[in-house]
Amino acid sequence: MSMLKPLWEGIWMGIFGLLIAFGLKKKINFAWMLGIVWGIMWLINAAIQGGYEMLILGWSGVCVQTYLFLILGLIALPSLLIAREGFS
Numbered sequence: 455m456s457m458l459k460p461l462w463e464g465i466w467m468g469i470f471g472l473l474i475a476f477g478l479k480k481k482i483n484f485a486w487m488l489g490i491v492w493g494i495m496w497l498i499n500a501a502i503q504g505g506y507e508m509l510i511l512g513w514s515g516v517c518v519q520t521y522l523f524l525i526l527g528l529i530a531l532p533s534l535l536i537a538r539e540g541f542s
Contacts, residue, residue, distance in 0.1 A: 463499060464519070467492070471530075481540065489534045496527030 474492055477485025500523035504516040 464523075467496065467499070478537075486534060486538065489530065493527050493530030493534060496523050496530060500524035500527060 471492055474485055474489045478489060500520050503523065504520045507513045507516045507520065
């Protein structure tokens with residue numbers, strides 16, 4: 455029942471990510487820091503959602519959406535750290 459909601463966090467995080475991507479493309483300095491925050495938000499969201507599903511709901515595993523959030527965070531952070539030199 456708890457997962458029958460629309461994926462609002464995914465929609466807002468996607469819109470936020472697109473705005474950051476446009477800022478990164480234009481080489482705006484603060485876009486890099488926003489991208490780091492964006493990646494950390496994905497990881498925190500995955501951890502909270504995974505903990506909720508396994509600890510509170512008692513599921514044996516997490517849903518695919520949680521893995522998607524984790525993967526996006528794990529791709530975004532190292533990519534931005536590698537690209538840091540272009541924004542300093």
